[in-house]
Amino acid sequence: MNNTLNNPNPSLAVGRYNYDAIDHQFLKERINQFRSQIERRISGELSEDEFKPLRLMNGVYLQLHSYMLRVAIPYGILSSTMLRGLAYVSQYYDRGYGHFTTRQNIQFHWIKLEEVPDILTHLASVEMHALQTSGNCIRNITSDEFAGLAADEILDPRIYAEIMRQWSTLHPEFTFLPRKFKIAISGSSTDRVAACFYDIGILTRLNEEQKPVFEVWVGGGLGRIPYKGKVIRDDLPPEHLLAYIEAIIRVYNLHGLRNNLYKARIKILVENLGIEAYREQVEKEFATMDLDQYRLSDELVAQIEGSFGRPVLENHPGAAEVLAKHRQQDKEFDRWVKNNTHPHFHEDYIAAVVALKEVGQTPGDASTEQMHALADLADEYAFGEVRVTHLQNVVLGHVQKDKLYALWQGLKKHRLATANLGLITDIVCCPGMDYCSLANARSIPVAKQIAALFEDAELQEKIGPINIGVDGCINSCAHHHIMNIGVLGVDKKGEEFYQIKLGGSSYKEGAAIGSILGAAVKADEAVKAVEKLIYFYLEQRQENEHFIDTYRRLGTAPFKEIVYATA
Numbered sequence: 001m002n003n004t005l006n007n008p009n010p011s012l013a014v015g016r017y018n019y020d021a022i023d024h025q026f027l028k029e030r031i032n033q034f035r036s037q038i039e040r041r042i043s044g045e046l047s048e049d050e051f052k053p054l055r056l057m058n059g060v061y062l063q064l065h066s067y068m069l070r071v072a073i074p075y076g077i078l079s080s081t082m083l084r085g086l087a088y089v090s091q092y093y094d095r096g097y098g099h100f101t102t103r104q105n106i107q108f109h110w111i112k113l114e115e116v117p118d119i120l121t122h123l124a125s126v127e128m129h130a131l132q133t134s135g136n137c138i139r140n141i142t143s144d145e146f147a148g149l150a151a152d153e154i155l156d157p158r159i160y161a162e163i164m165r166q167w168s169t170l171h172p173e174f175t176f177l178p179r180k181f182k183i184a185i186s187g188s189s190t191d192r193v194a195a196c197f198y199d200i201g202i203l204t205r206l207n208e209e210q211k212p213v214f215e216v217w218v219g220g221g222l223g224r225i226p227y228k229g230k231v232i233r234d235d236l237p238p239e240h241l242l243a244y245i246e247a248i249i250r251v252y253n254l255h256g257l258r259n260n261l262y263k264a265r266i267k268i269l270v271e272n273l274g275i276e277a278y279r280e281q282v283e284k285e286f287a288t289m290d291l292d293q294y295r296l297s298d299e300l301v302a303q304i305e306g307s308f309g310r311p312v313l314e315n316h317p318g319a320a321e322v323l324a325k326h327r328q329q330d331k332e333f334d335r336w337v338k339n340n341t342h343p344h345f346h347e348d349y350i351a352a353v354v355a356l357k358e359v360g361q362t363p364g365d366a367s368t369e370q371m372h373a374l375a376d377l378a379d380e381y382a383f384g385e386v387r388v389t390h391l392q393n394v395v396l397g398h399v400q401k402d403k404l405y406a407l408w409q410g411l412k413k414h415r416l417a418t419a420n421l422g423l424i425t426d427i428v429c430c431p432g433m434d435y436c437s438l439a440n441a442r443s444i445p446v447a448k449q450i451a452a453l454f455e456d457a458e459l460q461e462k463i464g465p466i467n468i469g470v471d472g473c474i475n476s477c478a479h480h481h482i483m484n485i486g487v488l489g490v491d492k493k494g495e496e497f498y499q500i501k502l503g504g505s506s507y508k509e510g511a512a513i514g515s516i517l518g519a520a521v522k523a524d525e526a527v528k529a530v531e532k533l534i535y536f537y538l539e540q541r542q543e544n545e546h547f548i549d550t551y552r553r554l555g556t557a558p559f560k561e562i563v564y565a566t567a
Helices: 019-044 048-056 078-092 113-125 157-168 238-255 266-273 275-288 298-306 321-327 331-340 366-383 400-411 444-454 457-463 523-540 545-554 556-564
Strands: 061-062 067-071 077-079 097-100 106-111 183-185 200-207 212-219 230-236 341-343 349-352 365-367 384-388 394-400 468-471 485-492 493-502
Touching: 019 048, 019 113, 048 061, 048 113, 048 275, 067 078, 067 113, 067 556, 077 078, 078 097, 078 106, 078 113, 078 366, 078 384, 097 212, 106 113, 106 394, 106 468, 106 556, 113 183, 157 200, 157 238, 183 321, 183 457, 230 266, 238 266, 266 275, 298 341, 321 400, 331 400, 349 400, 366 384, 366 394, 366 400, 394 400, 444 468, 444 485, 444 523, 457 523, 485 523, 493 523, 493 556, 523 545, 545 556
Parallel strands: 183 200, 468 485
Antiparallel strands: 061 067, 067 106, 077 384, 097 106, 097 365, 200 212, 212 230, 341 349, 349 394, 384 394, 485 493
């Protein structure tokens, strides 16, 4: 099957917004502008300080060893054509791989500055870009990786994410915010985007009249000072989404600190003012706006929705029975289905999560070969659509249940069938000091060592659901603050040390920021600490109790004692 079969409009790529002539012309002009800026930098006409804001606006970072390009994947949706475009960049402009991030972007860490315009031109040819992936702007809008297919979905968040993307791109009032600004949206009341840890997080629920409304969180964030956000409004009609978000950001843009990098985020402003005072100012601003100019009419929403390709999901009687038979016959496949699939609203389909977390692999990395393989498998089994998760994995969303076994066999050939989603080796990890100039310590080796300790599949199943994040600096790209076990690299007089946090949880239900366990330790001790924590949990847990529940029942003290007790 290729991505045009069972698609009501074969000219549209399934699952994502398809560019029109205006979009293509805009990217062309932007690339030409940046090409000129790069030429001026290389010639010496622009200094690095002068060039820095220009390159950041185009997703280019200067890291430890080379330039890095961060490419946007709006709301996490890729077509197979786009994924092959990324594979091309990894093969011809990088070192044969790309790194998927917790913001549903992809990074290439070995880019030559003079080749960036050619890379961006190639990306534009497959309807991709690097805008809004850096700088003090509204960043790439993220969403639920099961958008448009989850059984509990109230509305499709991709439509509203795309509307926000178009609204925010080059918005004249928000081009230079006090700091970067991140928005996430889910079409369900089930939080699958960690909504309360975003600058603005949006969940969807039904009101008393059974009409969809948005629950809007504001002031969340991680980094140096982590905060759980607060609900600023729980009954926002979808038609007023843009107006209300603009009101929130206007207030932030007016009052956000610009003289202190570490206190410039909206989370600090909300905390200092208090949510009631912040809400009052937002509602006052909202009341002054001409809502007719911002209103998302049914016609406008339908127009944006019409630019998305959608699969026609035909009935396949007996597909579930075929899947059940395959699971019964193959225990390895059965384990993968148990761990790495998600229910689909159509009873004959299922969503398959492809873990980029094979033991020994850098979490979130995909090789050129794997990207091509995923594109081919997406064409054959998933209407040519691939989704990126905020936990550094990917999803093939619309797979017939009777074809899932064949898909799994195809994934196995390319080391993409690791059955560890949500288990201890499904570790989230930032690039750390192997690449990033902000890092204090390496994160990748520590993540790999922890995973190696628990490589045995039976042991992983015994431990059960748990999440671990390993960060090389306080910026928390791997979300260590809100993981059940967080590992943070810190610098002590030029040496790499690691701080352990326990008890974090990233979603609305039970969301929490982890607590520091004790003094930072060296890398090998940090790995041993995680091992001790896990085996202590196995000794202490009650029946069917997950790690986070055991920790909450016992508290920090016994876990601290088991790690820091002297022999």
